[in-house]
Amino acid sequence: MSIAWYLAVSAIVFSLGALGVMTRRNPLVVLLCLELMLNGGNLALIAFSRMWGNGDGQILAIVVMTVAACEVCIGLGMIVAIYRRHLPIDVDELRELQG
Amino acid sequence: MSTTTWGWLVLAFPLAGTLATALGFRRLPGRSAGWIGTGAIFLAFVCALGALISIQGHVPAHRELTSSLWSYASTTGIDAQMSILVDPLSVFMILVVSGVSTLIHLYSISYMEKDRGFVRYFSYLNFFVFSMLLLVLAGNFLLLIVGWAFVGAASYLLISFWYRRTTATTAGIKAFVINVVGDAGLVLGTYFIFKHTGTLDFLKTFHAVESPVHPAFGHGKDSGDLVAGCVLLLVGAFAKSAQIPLHTWLPDAMEGPTPVSSLIHAATMVTAGVYLIARMHPLFERAPAAQDVGAVVGAATLFIAGTIGLAQTDIKRVIAYSTMSQIGYMIMGVSVGAYAAGLFHLMTHAFFKALLFMAAGSLIGAMAGEQSLEKMGGFRKALPFTYACFIVGGLALSGIPPFSGFFSKDEILLVTGERGGWHWALYVVGYAGALMTAIYTFRMIFRAFHGEPVSEARELEGGHLHHAEVARNPATGEEEDTDVGFPGPTHAIAERALPMRIAMSLLALGAVGAGLIQIPKVDFIIDDFLRPSFATARGYEPHTKTGLLAIGLTLGTLIGLAGIALAYRVWVIGGRDAEGRFSVADAFRARVPGGEALYTLFLNKWYFDELIDALVVRPAAAAGRFGRDTFERVFVDDTLVGGTTGIVRAGSAAVRAAQSGFVRYYAALLVVGVAGVGFYFLLQA
Secondary structure (H helix, E strand, O other): OOOHHHHHHHHHHHHHHHHHHOOOOHHHHHHHHHHHHHHHHHHHHHHHHHHOOOHHHHHHHHHHHHHHHHHHHHHHHHHHHHHHHHOOOOOOOOOOOOO | OOOHHHHHHHHHHHHHHHHHHHHOOOOOOOOOHHHHHHHHHHHEEEEHHHHHHHHHHHOOHHOOOEEEEEEEEEOOOOOEEEEEEEOOHHHHHHHHHHHHHHHHHHHHHHOOOOOOOOOHHHHHHHHHHHHHHHHEEEOEEEHHHEEEHHHHHHHHHHHOOOOOOHHHHHHHHHHHHHHHHHHHHHHHHHHHHHHOOOOOOOHHHHHHHOOOOOOOOOOOOOHHHHHHHHHHHHHHHHHHHHOOOOOOOOEEEEEEOHHHHHHHHHOOOOOHHHHHHHHHHHHOOHHHHHHHHHHHHHHHHHHHHHHHHHHHOOOHHHHHHHHHHHHHHHHHHHOOOOOHHHHHHHHHHHHHHHHHHHHHHHHHHHHHOEEHHHHHHOOOOOOOHHHHHHHHHHHHHHHHOHHHHHHHHHHHHHHHHHOOOOOHHHHHHHHHHHHHHHHHHHHHHHHHHOOOOOOHHHHHHHHOOOOOOOOOOOOOEEEOOOOOOOOOOOOOOOOHHHHHHHHEEEEHHHHHHHHHHHHOEEEEEHHHHHHHHHHHOOOOOOOOOOOOOOHHHHHHHHHHHHHHHHHHHHHHHOOOOOOOOHHHHHHHHHHHOOHHHHHHHHHOHHHHHHHHHHHHHHHHHHHHHHHHHHHHHHHHHHHHHHHHHHHHHHHHHHHHHHHOOOHHHHHHHHHHHHHHHHHHHHOOO
């Protein structure tokens, strides 16, 4: 099977994730969509790894997963902190850093 | 030891003294700083004697010795070295400078004893002497400029020594600014001379001028560069030596402690200009125009300073104007070619002027800091030693034989007269100045020591030294305290302080006897000693006409005696007010024809301060204001600075607008950006 199919799926997953990040306002959903983007990338990496017949892409994918796990930890922690402070669970309301 | 090693040691000791007193500022107890400072200068004097003895061991033709410690820069066309020149002229100068300075240091130990800035004072004082020794020993123009600037800086530090006195700090700034004008003249003059000769070293410069290798300037030919250089050197000399029109700092410099005035006037500062002209004589002899400028300015200064001295009432200012006047003689002398006579007068003047200032310091001490002659009187019995010193110094200053000033001053005028032509005018002015010198000197002495004793004098006769209840600034009458930055709580008089008496006695001996080492037609010690330095000077060898000599000596004596008699007639025999004294001002106004107008002119110092204010200060301030309003505010502030900040501000406003705080907006920007970059590379591929 051609690598193009894998890349197409990867691109679709990535785009769905990006679309979600840009359109959804719930931070929990934004985090989920970020995961989608990362995994879209992972899919492409593994496809390339298969194509070249070596393990480089797989190793890189594992690194990305590690980073994703860290990111989720921090993200969820922030969401819990936001909830505890009775702030709105809405990324558009959280805009105190505007210039 | 070689002669130049002595020269280096002369520089080393005062520098070591400066550093020791400056670094040990908090650890030196009591008077120890004073003894360290005095010892350092005394050792320098001993080394100067060593150099004197050592240089006699060379044959006269080889008495110009240079020594270099290291090279600063040595490239094609420029050779800057840390080098000194030891020749009879510089040995003569270091002997006078270190010798008189030693005595002034000794005097200061008692005079400044109760001052809270005692250690700082001696550190500055040593630095001042070091700077002057550096100036006279410098073997090239660069080191000369360094010494020259150091002397200016040291004078600033010492004139504004009582730094909480506004008048003193103002005077210090004035001295510094005017000296910087002179420094600029010296630097620019050096540039022209360098352009002419291509070297900075003194001996090479003189050699280049005397035996030209370049066809553009023939032997004895007047060169524009050389004249310009010499005139600019004269600007430096005038500023340092307080010659018209750069003299106004000198009387104001009286704000410093009295021993400092003594040091500035006798040894370290104002003589620098005379030294410079004497040192540069091979250049000046090839620039007769510059010589004429020097001679005329010297004569004008000696006359104008004399007239101002007649009207001043502050005792230190009277002596200050007499210094200006005497330096005028020296400048005139070295400018007309009377090098040995000018330097001889420099030496005798150092003795009697230091003596007069020290005696004035003692008198001011007895008056508890008061300096006005109008408030003094009748101190003859209360201060017998000071009185004797004043008389000795005054007679020497007035040129009465056999005191030292007689021989040196008349020798300058003799050589001036021998030049003939329009120099006769200078000759006449010189004798007119001598008359005024005698009058104002003895006016000062009669005024302070004769007549009815004032209350301070009576108190002192009764054995008690007067102390002011409230310390006041003698110039403005403002109240002061006696903490650091102001004069100390008690004052010293020579009658009660041994170091002051020793210093004054030795100087009095010099003032009486120093003239005897060079008597026309009898002995020529100074002439002979200095001859190697002036080997190429034209007309250095004395070929005195006996007739003129006899006339000059007689005239000098008679004029001096006439001046003293006149002063005695007016201020001792003359009318008295209700308290038995005659006001200085009244006597002048009443007895001089056209006195009122002249008196006002002299009292206001010929309006030189106002003239400089109107010609230089105000136009410069107006130009500054004009520039500020038209150029700086409009172009610099609004266009350059305002334009730059405007651009940054507009740019930051645009960037700030993008910072909306919407996370989704940022994400969209990111995606669009990455997509854009990706798209670009796709198109490129």
